[in-house]
Amino acid sequence: MNPELISIHEVAKSVKEAMETRHSIREYESKPIPEEVLKRIFETALRSPSWKNSQPWKVHIVSGNKRDELASALTEAAKVSTPIPETNWPESYPSDAKKRMFDLGMKIYGVAGIDRKDKEARDQFMLRNFQFFGAPTAVFITSKFDLNFFVGIDFGCFLQSILLLAREEGLGTCPQAALGAFPQVVRNALQLPNEEKVIMGLSIGYPKASSELNRYHTPRESASDLIRFY
Template identity: 60%
Template sequence: METETVELKEITGAAASVSEAMNTRHSIRRFDPRPVEQAKLDALFTTSLRAPSWKNSQPWQVHVVTGEKRSRLATLLTEAAIAGNLKPDIAWPAVYPADAKRRMFDLGMKIYGVAGIDRKDKAARDQFMVDNFKFFDAPVAVFITSNFEMNYYVGIDIGCYLQSVMLLAREHGLGTCPQAALSAAPEVVRAELGLAEEQKVLVGLSLGYPLAEPELNRFHTPREALADKVKFYS
């Protein structure tokens, strides 16, 4: 598959500014298995709680999973995915505008290209999807849940929180991969973490030190031009 138009960017090391974190962050899908220092996790998630929310409602509960608990969850989620036992608490979007579908298809083809997967190789594509449920071997799995009634504004708040975590991770020299897939088997997550049924599993995040070698980890997702997405008025 042609990859001449693929942008590659190293994201190892800490980001020195918010702008650097924004411009270098992208999803990591191959992680170093070494643990993330607890002090670093404490600092990251303490600061993340400064994320804004509607009337300071703070609709999130955050669950940071490591060690044996993380390994067990990876096994159970993978089994659920292979068996097809996936039913997220919040239905995933099914309809997109034509321009969004074009970008999504283009992204998928480029990711398969840098991952060395032929788009006709269904077994390899399926395995790539299943890797989501193993947290791409990241040593830290993060789940964001909420007991709020889901609506547009809660969604904005959760998005603000998730972005805050990802940018802070870059500041600490860590990589992340936000994953809707990790919300696909909420009963498994609730059972393993001892959560009440009212805690809806909204999204997950794999977190750790990126491996430097795979081209896949250097794949920098494209963006539309400023003029196409931002209009200035005066």
């Protein structure tokens, strides 16, 4: 087996283990997540730090019929419209980051058995974002704050807390900017007030056991290039 393909089916027993084994999960079992498990994850994640303890977040945890309804509405929106996010999606990157992003696409399509030249297959794969990759629960993160740089950092802290706490419950996650692509659809479905902006979302559930895609572990640049001691 490819050495980059490692297992995420064991429960992480420490933060270090959760960090080392977490990666984005893009195929899930349909098995529902018990409500007390979701409560443990999201209530603990509320301990995340934020600028002056401002706590800019609200979290909407969507399962069952509402999840299915949103999956259909978001998929339909994505088929006919380009994204209209309320956050500033990045438009340019340094060249080394562009290479990493290209490599990610190539690898994921490769493991998913998609020919990169096959646009229809790529579009179908992209649409899986809006079906939450088959996860039983979708999570939307919203805020009524002005979306400045430090609010973005607050959300980064919050998001990573959720991803790591999920590993401790044996759950997989995929953070998704895509789930903020059609905010009005989410606002309508969840009856959110207009000032509540949809930042992004994530899929959460039990990783599909038989999935090769789930075993793909993205590489990182070497520590000696990125960390310097003085």
